[in-house]
Amino acid sequence: MKHLLTIGDLDRGELEELLDHADRFAEVLTRSVPKVPALRGRTVVLAFFEDSTRTRSSFDVAARRLSADVINFSAGASSLNKGESLRDTVETIHAMGIDAMVVRHRSSGAPHRIAEWIDASIVNAGDGWHQHPTQALLDSYVLRKRLGSLDGRHIAIVGDIAHSRVARSDIEAFTALGARVTLVGPTTLLPPTLSPWNVEVAHDLDAVIGDLDAIYLLRIQNERLAEPLIPSNREYRDRFGLTAARARRLRADAVICHPGPMNLGVEIDREVTANDDRVAVLDQVAAGVPVRMAVLFNVIGHGRFDDTPSGGDEPVPAETNEVHS
Amino acid sequence: MAERERGRTPPFGGEFLAHHQVLDADGVGRSVRRMAHEIIERNEGLDQVVLIGLQTGGVPFAEAIAAALSDISGTDVPVGKLDVAFYRDDIDLRPVLPEADTAVAFDLDRVTVVLVDDVLFTGRTIRAALDAVFSLGRPRAVQLAVMVDRGHRELPxxxxxxxxxxxxxxxxxxxxxxxxxxxxxxxx
Known part of the structure; x- marks a missing residue:
């Protein structure tokens, strides 16, 4: 795996392998020295052209736990303000000798373009309304931990699907892992077309809530909504919010997820977040570091020889003559 | 396990072809039992001794030595397993197997750790294992038990x-x- 640009680039086996590796790194993080030298000598640039707290800091911690060198680049303090183009900025950073660039950008597709311009591994940390693959991986990781497996499980994604990169990546990851996904929201917040996704749609949360293994509440992104697509936060809560009354109708073993930051009293009531063990929001935050370690390790940690499996020119490394049982 | 590791290591998909048997199961059992006696002798008992098998080949030997120690002395020593993939200098050349987990459910501070592996060859696995052990704790001593020493060491x-x-x-x-x-x- 050279880049991680969209979840759609990964098949089920690759997704499961990343989650398995995340399990291994979660164990590393429990050690008295929670750090391994797997990326020693590698350099990771965090290029965040859009604000972020939790994604950026968890990539930062993940890279350091793997012993990589980390360069933080933020758009606010850069020559972009002097009129430098994205391409020039990216090529300048690349010329310093880096192995991976973690990119967040407000424009959909920016990480893809950067991957065409430079030779480093690109990890998409969120681009516009398009994709947020590491969020989907950590959501899948948390759901797999809580439910055992996503296979055959019924997951509802509730809210502003149209403007959500998290939803787009989650839909692809959950369905690839075998889950049945239902999108719930007002028509104004659903994307104009649902193809090629294999999903169901419901406009009435109460009709499906009793059947769910997991409910994924999206944030109402008031800052991204250019025009009013919901009448009011209050009406949204009445129809689509996870109120205490709705939470009682959710199965006892169901899981409640939210990508954060939460609008309490809109998507979810404080009464639910405060005392309900089914709320997995802190698990989601905690999963960020091991999952992003797995991603960084998979893009630059190994596999330099994968490109030439049949080459036969390189000497067979001595260690591999040892056969393990 | 071996098939999967070999399938993802150059030369990819290689198969092990045996030329001759060096020891049979009884021979291995006698060697394991002798090593168990030596561990007791060297450490003057089993107080503060723990075993750690290296994934993947060393784990069954660690368990077999622990069973022999229990049989001989009546003491059950703690047994852990350790995967050193993330500590390797040749990390590119070896797969990271999701099922080869690390599980050391006891404190390593001030104990004697006996690392157990199946085959000792270049010594690179052991170098990585020492780094891994010291990230888990600070043992008093580390000893090494291997089923087969095949020579060709590249490290001391x-x-x-x-x-x-x-x-x-x-x-x-x-x-x-x-x-x-x-x-x-x-x-x-």
Whole structure:
């Protein structure tokens, strides 16, 4: 795996392998020295052209736990303000000798373009309304931990699907892992077309809530909504919010997820977040570091020889003559 | 396990072809039992001794040595397993197997750790294992038990307990399991 640009680039086996590796790194993080030298000598640039707290800091911690060198680049303090183009900025950073660039950008597709311009591994940390693959991986990781497996499980994604990169990546990851996904929201917040996704749609949360293994509440992104697509936060809560009354109708073993930051009293009531063990929001935050370690390790940690499996020119490394049982 | 590791290691998809058997299951059992006696003798008992098998080949030997120690002395020593993939200098060349987990459910501070592996060859696995052990705690001493020492060391390590010294050529392969030790080659 050279880049991680969209979840759609990964098949089920690759997704499961990343989650398995995340399990291994979660164990590393429990050690008295929670750090391994797997990326020693590698350099990771965090290029965040859009604000972020939790994604950026968890990539930062993940890279350091793997012993990589980390360069933080933020758009606010850069020559972009002097009129430098994205391409020039990216090529300048690349010329310093880096192995991976973690990119967040407000424009959909920016990480893809950067991957065409430079030779480093690109990890998409969120681009516009398009994709947020590491969020989907950590959501899948948390759901797999809580439910055992996503296979055959019924997951509802509730809210502003149209403007959500998290939803787009989650839909692809959950369905690839075998889950049945239902999108719930007002028509104004659903994307104009649902193809090629294999999903169901419901406009009435109460009709499906009793059947769910997991409910994924999206944030109402008031800052991204250019025009009013919901009448009011209050009406949204009445129809689509996870109120205490709705939470009682959710199965006892169901899981409640939210990508954060939460609008309490809109998507979810404080009464639910405060005392309900089914709320997995802190698990989601905690999963960020091991999952992003797995991603960084998979893009630059190994596999330099994968490109030439049949080459036969390189000497067979001595260690591999040892056969393990 | 071996098939999967071999399938993802150059030469990809190689198969182990045995030329002859060096030890049968009984022979392995006798060596394991002798190593258990030596561990007790060297450490003057089993107080503060723990075993850690290296994934994947060392784990069954660690469990077998622990069973022999229990049989001989009546003491159950703690047994852990350790995967050193993330500590390797040749990390590119070895797969990270999701099922090869690390599980050390006891404190390593001020104990004697006996690392157990199936085959000792270049010593690179042991170098990585020492780094890994010291990220888990600060043992009083670390000793090394291997079922087979096949020579060709590239680093200054000497095992404390050896099941079988087996002179080999570099291009040969050794397969050490509880049901026997075989010398052969990996064919593509």
């Amino acid at each position: 390590f000497r095992p404390d307990y050896v099941g079988k010294n087996l002179p080999t050529r570099r291009n040969e392969a050794v397969d050490a399991r509880l049901d026997g030790v075989e010398l052969g080659e990996v064919t593509k």
